[in-house]
Amino acid sequence: MPMWLAVARHEFQGLLRDHRFWWSCGAVGLLLLAATVAGWQQARVAHRERAAANALAREHWVTQPPKNPHSAAHYGVYAFKPQTALAFVDAGVDDYAGVVAYLEAHRRNDLTGAAAQDGRAQRWLPLTAAGLLQRVLPLLIIVLAFDAVAGERESGTLRLAASLGARPGALIAGKLLGIGGALGLALLPAGLAGGALLWTLDGAPWEAGRFALMAAGYTLYGLMFLALTLAASARWSSRVALLSMLGFWAVSGFVVPRVASDLAARWVPTPSRPAFESAVARDLREGIDGHDPPAERLKAFEARLLAQYNAKRLEDLPINPYGLLMQESEEHSNRVYEHHYGRIWSAFERQARLREIAAVASPGLAIGNLSMALAGTDVVHHIAFAEAAEQYRHPFIKTLNEDWAYRSTLATDEAYTADAGLWTAMPPFTYRPPALGEALRRQWLSLALFGVWCGIACAALSWATRRLVRLE
Amino acid sequence: MWKVVFRHEWRRLFTEKSAWLALGALLALGLFGALNGLRWTSFQRAAIRDFQKTAAERLAAYRESVLELERKNAPDAEFDARRPLIAGAFRVFQPAALPPAPFSAFAIGDRDLRPYLLRVTTREAMPQTEIANPLNAATGWLDIAFVVTFLLPLLILALSYDALAGEREQGTLALALSQPIAASALLFGKLAARAALLIGGVWLTGALAFALTEVPIPEALLRLAAWMAAVGAYTLLWLAVAAAVAAQGWSAATSAVALAVIWLAWGVLAPAAAAGIADFVAPGPPTTELVNAERTAERDAEARAQELAARYLAEQATPTPLKPDDFSIQSLARRAALDAALRPLREADAQARRRRHELRRQLAWLAPTLLMQQGLDALSGADDDRWLSFREQVAAFQRAWRAGFAERALRNELIRSDEIATWTPFAMQERPLGVVLGRLGLACGLWLGLSAALFGLAARRLADGAALLL
Numbered sequence: 001m002p003m004w005l006a007v008a009r010h011e012f013q014g015l016l017r018d019h020r021f022w023w024s025c026g027a028v029g030l031l032l033l034a035a036t037v038a039g040w041q042q043a044r045v046a047h048r049e050r051a052a053a054n055a056l057a058r059e060h061w062v063t064q065p066p067k068n069p070h071s072a073a074h075y076g077v078y079a080f081k082p083q084t085a086l087a088f089v090d091a092g093v094d095d096y097a098g099v100v101a102y103l104e105a106h107r108r109n110d111l112t113g114a115a116a117q118d119g120r121a122q123r124w125l126p127l128t129a130a131g132l133l134q135r136v137l138p139l140l141i142i143v144l145a146f147d148a149v150a151g152e153r154e155s156g157t158l159r160l161a162a163s164l165g166a167r168p169g170a171l172i173a174g175k176l177l178g179i180g181g182a183l184g185l186a187l188l189p190a191g192l193a194g195g196a197l198l199w200t201l202d203g204a205p206w207e208a209g210r211f212a213l214m215a216a217g218y219t220l221y222g223l224m225f226l227a228l229t230l231a232a233s234a235r236w237s238s239r240v241a242l243l244s245m246l247g248f249w250a251v252s253g254f255v256v257p258r259v260a261s262d263l264a265a266r267w268v269p270t271p272s273r274p275a276f277e278s279a280v281a282r283d284l285r286e287g288i289d290g291h292d293p294p295a296e297r298l299k300a301f302e303a304r305l306l307a308q309y310n311a312k313r314l315e316d317l318p319i320n321p322y323g324l325l326m327q328e329s330e331e332h333s334n335r336v337y338e339h340h341y342g343r344i345w346s347a348f349e350r351q352a353r354l355r356e357i358a359a360v361a362s363p364g365l366a367i368g369n370l371s372m373a374l375a376g377t378d379v380v381h382h383i384a385f386a387e388a389a390e391q392y393r394h395p396f397i398k399t400l401n402e403d404w405a406y407r408s409t410l411a412t413d414e415a416y417t418a419d420a421g422l423w424t425a426m427p428p429f430t431y432r433p434p435a436l437g438e439a440l441r442r443q444w445l446s447l448a449l450f451g452v453w454c455g456i457a458c459a460a461l462s463w464a465t466r467r468l469v470r471l472e
Numbered sequence: 473m474w475k476v477v478f479r480h481e482w483r484r485l486f487t488e489k490s491a492w493l494a495l496g497a498l499l500a501l502g503l504f505g506a507l508n509g510l511r512w513t514s515f516q517r518a519a520i521r522d523f524q525k526t527a528a529e530r531l532a533a534y535r536e537s538v539l540e541l542e543r544k545n546a547p548d549a550e551f552d553a554r555r556p557l558i559a560g561a562f563r564v565f566q567p568a569a570l571p572p573a574p575f576s577a578f579a580i581g582d583r584d585l586r587p588y589l590l591r592v593t594t595r596e597a598m599p600q601t602e603i604a605n606p607l608n609a610a611t612g613w614l615d616i617a618f619v620v621t622f623l624l625p626l627l628i629l630a631l632s633y634d635a636l637a638g639e640r641e642q643g644t645l646a647l648a649l650s651q652p653i654a655a656s657a658l659l660f661g662k663l664a665a666r667a668a669l670l671i672g673g674v675w676l677t678g679a680l681a682f683a684l685t686e687v688p689i690p691e692a693l694l695r696l697a698a699w700m701a702a703v704g705a706y707t708l709l710w711l712a713v714a715a716a717v718a719a720q721g722w723s724a725a726t727s728a729v730a731l732a733v734i735w736l737a738w739g740v741l742a743p744a745a746a747a748g749i750a751d752f753v754a755p756g757p758p759t760t761e762l763v764n765a766e767r768t769a770e771r772d773a774e775a776r777a778q779e780l781a782a783r784y785l786a787e788q789a790t791p792t793p794l795k796p797d798d799f800s801i802q803s804l805a806r807r808a809a810l811d812a813a814l815r816p817l818r819e820a821d822a823q824a825r826r827r828r829h830e831l832r833r834q835l836a837w838l839a840p841t842l843l844m845q846q847g848l849d850a851l852s853g854a855d856d857d858r859w860l861s862f863r864e865q866v867a868a869f870q871r872a873w874r875a876g877f878a879e880r881a882l883r884n885e886l887i888r889s890d891e892i893a894t895w896t897p898f899a900m901q902e903r904p905l906g907v908v909l910g911r912l913g914l915a916c917g918l919w920l921g922l923s924a925a926l927f928g929l930a931a932r933r934l935a936d937g938a939a940l941l942l
Binding site for chain 2: 139
């Protein structure tokens with residue numbers, strides 16, 4: 001049997017016989033299992049509620065009584081953000097971003113219904129599988145591995161092992177494999193439960209690949225922390241190794257993310273709500289208000305219309321000018337909202353980019369960003385839903401305004417109503433989240449930095465191993 | 473004897489790099505937190521100013537249009553701007569704002585999540601949610617409260633984990649105990665030096681932050697004094713935890729592991745679990761249900777508009793010159809029907825919110841970090857109690873606002889330009905500071921009691937088994 005395998009087996013069996021291992025792994029494993037099951041239950045309920053709400057919103061739309069199409073545009077429709085299946089593993093920003101888009105004429109509304117606005121979220125530690133894997137798993141690894149090499153050196157067994165022919169490389173590789181294997185075994189039930197529970201959710205086949213990537217990512221993350229801890233253990237005394245790794249864990253896990261967010265918000269500020277609303281209102285005034293147009297702009301619009309239809313009076317037009325006036329107003333407000341929301345999204349993306357860069361000091365940030373992207377719960381997915389809803393709103397309102405414009409005239413305006421024929425002809429809102437490739441492409445920096453961290457861990461381990469050779 | 477140890481340890485700490493590092497980190501992070509708090513408070517004040525300015529401009533424009541109608545002596549019409557319902561629902565709004573409290577730079581709390589501006593009309597009190605990156609919102613701020621609540625215990629544990637074990641591993645513990653000194657006096661003397669260093673460091677940070685961010689009015693100074701007292705009690709609690717672990721006679725590494733696990737479990741997981749339990753016990757109606765229930769009620773009101781208007785008029789004691797199909801009457805009847813239909817769901821939502829809050833308050837007594845966070849948030853006016861009180865006051869204001877307009881709408885008493893300036897704006901009624909100080913005082917009492925118990929246990933353990941340490 002190769003030496004590294006013998007060491008791995010020895011380490012593995014030693015840990016399995018250790019009560020502390022079972023206590024600590026049992027506690028973390030149970031927490032993980034509980035978070036997974038509770039998250040799955042919540043995700044299942046939320047998924048069902050939102051699907052039912054979307055169906056009811058559609059029913060409300062198609063069963064509305066006959067009315068003027070523009071009144072129907074004001075009546076509007078609700079779009080509920082679908083819950084991705086993997087949100088039960090990583091809820092990401094879901095509790096902090098709205099879930100309901102109210103789509104109506106003239107106005108782009110923000111998503112509403114964020115749980116955090118109503119005191120239904122906490123920022124201490126996300127009690128999801130991802131939150132525990134990112135913050136608690138590293139502590140477990142540090143506790144189990146900080147004295148794996150240093151302890152042997154301090155007790156003299158390292159020299160004994162070396163005298164029996166154990167090479168440092170084989171020793172370190174064996175410990176990495178043994179501790180990693182034991183940890184994997186202890187946490188496997190939670191992983192298997194996650195996979196099994198995922199299969200019971202809608203959209204599971206679509207999510208299976210993402211789940212596999214997530215599992216691989218967290219395995220690598222765990223191995224990276226283990227490698228760093230073993231490197232520290234090989235290099236320093238058990239006490240220094242422990243303290244340095246605990247410091248690294250606390251700072252990178254709890255301090256760096258907040259500092260990164262604070263600096264991002266400071267360097268790329270977003271306007272306050274009143275400032276944003278004022279800026280939008282100012283730009284809207286530059287265009288035409290369909291309900292209350294300034295006289296000169298209304299005259300210009302009417303003159304254009306009369307010229308287009310070669311008519312002398314509005315009453316002679318074969319169409320209803322009010323419908324076109326409303327659409328003209330709509331086109332302008334669409335451009336204004338696109339401009340202002342474009343700036344907000346750009347600021348959000350730049351803030352997210354700065355946070356990605358901060359992963360230089362925190363591997364937890366890198367895996368956290370990747371995990372949210374894989375679960376479909378990051379800011380990119382939030383913006384994608386908000387934009388999808390807005391892209392649905394434009395043709396939705398246009399169809400209603402044009403129905404009014406082209407199916408009535410000034411003479412028939414008062415009496416004209418559209419009915420269920422029009423309501424049902426309008427397609428329901430559907431949303432497809434960004435594909436996996438797109439989601440990962442947007443996270444290339446996190447992916448690269450996660451790779452760098454894995455490289456650093458390997459290099460540190462290799463360097464510590466070489467140093468161990470010299471010490472002998 | 474412990475005083476001798478204290479003096480020796482005090483001098484020794486100043487020669488150690490780790491103590492300087494801890495103090496430097498505390499000061500740097502504390503001041504960074506203070507600047508964050510100041511930034512958010514300034515942002516909030518500017519937002520409130522902008523909001524009030526928009527409302528004032530709108531009110532001024534409305535007054536101009538009423539003046540114009542009065543000048544023209546224009547006859548009343550269904551959609552006349554002077555009609556109370558038209559004014560109250562569409563033309564003007566009252567800006568309700570939750571202003572930053574004195575000492576607000578010391579804790580941002582959940583102020584960035586909770587709506588602090590509400591647009592009050594006769595229809596509703598509409599929250600003006602802040603435009604915040606959800607990623608930043610999910611992460612939270614590094615404010616002074618975070619530094620004190622989370623990071624201070626870590627620094628305490630990092631400086632204290634080897635208080636006895638370090639001496640034993642260096643072989644100096646036996647030497648020290650050969651002198652006429654009890655092991656407990658040795659431990660407490662060493663911890664007292666750390667307490668003085670850390671409490672002094674945090675107080676210095678607090679004083680500098682206060683000088684940077686606050687106006688020294690008496691109320692703010694009183695809050696600073698309470699903050700310092702709370703920080704002192706909280707520091708003692710974590711030092712007592714370190715003492716209890718040190719008295720077990722474990723190695724320095726094992727002690728560090730135990731303290732890290734205690735910090736994680738008691739300081740991080742317990743508060744998170746408390747919030748999770750509160751959300752589980754009182755989830756309240758889901759957003760989807762609230763939204764669709766409102767829409768269902770609106771459809772029903774639309775379908776039964778005539779019937780609702782007739783019923784509404786029959787229920788009113790005030791005689792009205794308006795016809796049932798008048799827009800004002802239709803609006804009042806529709807709003808009354810919507811309120812009646814949605815009341816059970818809205819009350820369930822409000823009760824669940826209140827229940828969640830109560831549960832978090834109760835469970836906080838089990839988790840010192842949560843209790844500390846709540847206490848510091850309350851001192852800075854960033855707590856849930858104040859926010860809930862604000863929401864309730866705004867709701868009451870909106871009801872009164874609507875009732876006044878509805879009464880006039882029924883009588884069709886038109887708005888006059890000379891009365892607009894006399895409309896009473898919303899003003900937040902603050903709770904007495906004593907309420908906040910009372911709860912914080914109880915928390916400090918609990919921590920001091922717990923600290924005394926833990927120090928007592930450590931002393932007894934050391935007295936019983938001092939020899940085991942050698």
